[in-house]
Amino acid sequence: MALKASELKVGDVYEEQVATNLSRTQIVQYAGASGDYMPLHSDEVYAREIAGYPGVFAHGMLSMGATGVMLTNWVGDGRLTKYSARFTRQVWPGDDLIAKATVTEIHEEDGHQVAELDVVTVNQDDQPVINGKATARLDA
């Protein structure tokens, strides 16, 4: 289901929890599916002893992918025209992720109504892990 421009207004918010107690296994799953086998994300020994991190952490792109679940659940399938994210903080095993989109503008683009969205994903301590933006095509 797509959103309707007539029923949407600036300031509208949609929020969804997109990860709960994030597991090392899901990080490995993402490594396999994406092909990004960077050992920082799946190899505890390497992450600690070579890279100097407390342990493995999630791919930024796993958080962006999980945040995308919230976006497509809200704006509908195939409705995103743009999506960008800055990775502001690492995501660790055990983290919860809550993704939120806020409408900042509704306007016409290439003959369609579109919504500009501010996107932020926070962890269980309310610290932002992703700051992003998205644009979605709306129904009239």
Place this chain on the structure above:
Amino acid sequence: MAEFTFPVDGSQIMLFARSVGDANPIYYDEEYAKTTEPGGVIAPPTFVQASSQYDPKFPLRPRIGEPWFGSGKEATGIKPKEKSAGDGEKKSGGDNARMLHAEQQYVYHKPIRPGDKLTVTTKKGNTWEKEGRRGGTMTFSEVVTEYRDESGDLVVTATSVGVTTGKAVSQD
């Protein structure tokens, strides 16, 4: 500029959707997908990342028969390079360990569907430096990737910003 082909198949879309925690059946159930606006299975928004599986030069994939910088008997499978003055006991694998993804942008032109054969071209964008609070001197570099279908139409444009940090990013 590098170029390779990314054949999109349904199983890869399903596995990718699972890995980001997306239960939407449009990513694996053809019967359901027929009832949706796109009218068939499509790929989730960040799916083009999976093209790295087909990138012959992708550095973050172990190569058969070659040493890998992750751990095995030792914490890294790459032998330490010669020490140079001021390096202390710099361990190899360290350069890769300082490499992180800072930002990712996508522009979507068409949905990606199973059976698509995408031509992937990458070119380097800008490079810049910044003094960071948590990671020392940070060097940013941009890579722009275009995904085109067999008619030559743009499907997705992706811009990735990578950062090499001076030290491990502190957690405070």
